[in-house]
């Protein structure tokens with residue numbers, strides 16, 4: 001599991017750890033890890049390369065200056081540009097001077113950056129507030145120009161100007177090729193839009209681990225998913241593996257039913273029951289589906305329902321949503337059903353409910369603009385989970401799963417190639433199948449998104465949504481080869 005902690009948690013852990021160590025130890029550990037990582041990103045090594053350290057007035061600048069000193073010690077030509085020469089970290093400056101580095105003010109930044117091989121962004125870290133102020137923003141622009149000419153930009157702890165806790169980018173910010181972060185990930189490094197500014201992530205262990213509380217955010221890794229995947233045992237039969245009911249599709253959108261069933265067949269349940277008007281299309285493609293023309297209440301037992309893809313909003317759709325919400329089994333609500341599901345009824349349910357909106361649908365449920373949700377995904381997915389007292393999977397450039405009382409989950413496997421019609425239908429079927437197989441709503445949502453994203457990454461693009469479903473067994477095997 002990858003963990004991300006809020007700034008307050010990092011600060012408390014840092015204080016507790018620092019109390020046990022000689023002064024300056026943590027910054028030295030951070031700088032050593034940073035310098036080593038810089039060596040790794042520079043093709044051809046450090047010796048003789050031109051490094052520009054952009055140093056703000058806080059400890060983030062201190063880290064960058066100490067790392068600059070180490071790189072100078074390994075033969076790099078290092079120039080530090082201090083944002084405010086009177087306030088830059090004095091010990092960091094002294095270390096860089098001793099190592100043979102040059103120190104200059106912002107006026108000389110464009111000339112230094114124009115010749116740089118490597119730029120270290122040490123303007124602000126977790127102490128940054130709001131978008132960059134004008135003088136720092138100018139440096140960010142100059143760094144962007146250097147990057148366009150081939151320099152590698154490495155952000156120290158996080159790209160200056162992004163919000164460490166929320167992933168918001170309230171104004172100007174640095175864009176990095178890589179970010180070297182200390183002690184733990186910060187939520188903003190994993191959530192768009194900020195995550196896009198961070199580039200490749202590298203975590204440097206500085207010993208904070210034992211002092212950190214529960215994370216704000218976590219990301220499953222292969223081994224976590226392998227542990228959660230449902231695997232048939234000797235005594236399994238199709239019913240014990242779970243039956244997932246899919247209520248999807250309409251005369252107008254029969255394909256949504258096919259795609260949701262295609263996902264559901266790959267999610268580990270023992271059987272898929274389809275309810276709706278697209279039975280012929282479903283059977284034509286997937287003859288193993290149990291098809292039922294009547295309403296959900298008459299379809300027979302299931303261990304979880306998926307309702308919504310391509311459903312429409314006529315009388316029958318409304319009735320289906322009512323019936324499904326009345327069932328005492330887990331329910332995944334997607335697409336059209338999100339609008340039809342009464343909030344109070346969802347709140348009153350005893351069995352788990354998982355909502356899977358994209359940003360536009362989440363915005364409509366919260367009565368805010370779509371852009372608001374995209375700007376601050378983490379806070380909005382949490383608001384929605386609280387409003388519905390349910391688990392919420394927010395889809396999009398960053399997929400998040402939130403539930404009250406537990407760390408949110410962020411999916412690490414997505415790809416923008418998933419932005420193709422019908423891929424959400426596959427996700428809802430796949431995730432519902434995991435629910436039917438016995439995973440909690442939070443686990444089903446995060447494992448479903450993980451497999452879905454991984455399947456997309458392993459499918460040649462551009463692809464159609466049905467190809468993602470076809471690829472799930474392959475990635476399942478790659479995650480859990482022995483099952």
Ligand SMILES: NC(=O)C1=CN([C@@H]2O[C@H](COP(=O)(O)OP(=O)(O)OC[C@H]3O[C@@H](n4cnc5c(N)ncnc54)[C@H](OP(=O)(O)O)[C@@H]3O)[C@@H](O)[C@H]2O)[C@@H](O)CC1
Pocket residue numbers: 010011014026027030056057058059060061063123124125126127128129130131132133136156157158161182183206208
């Ligand atoms: N925690 C840990 O475990 C460890 C932490 N370590 C390191 O310490 C870092 C935190 O250091 P920190 O607390 O000194 O704050 P930092 O990020 O340098 O920012 C403060 C400076 O930014 C400025 N500033 C603020 N907003 C701004 C804006 N919008 N635009 C422009 N400027 C802005 C602000 O200006 P001021 O408001 O004072 O005028 C002040 O000068 C952390 O990220 C990590 O790198 C490691 O060394 C070891 C272990």
Ligand SMILES: Nc1ncnc2c1ncn2[C@@H]1O[C@H](COP(=O)(O)OP(=O)(O)O)[C@@H](O)[C@H]1O
Pocket residue numbers: 358394395396397398399414415416417418419420421422423424425426427452
């Ligand atoms: N820019 C993006 N980056 C990564 N994943 C994306 C992006 N845009 C969409 N997706 C993913 O693609 C799927 C689209 O689902 P959805 O919006 O419901 O589309 P549809 O209704 O066409 O199926 C979701 O899994 C979502 O997370």
Ligand SMILES: [K+]
Pocket residue numbers: 060121122123124125155156157158159160
């Ligand atoms: K930084």
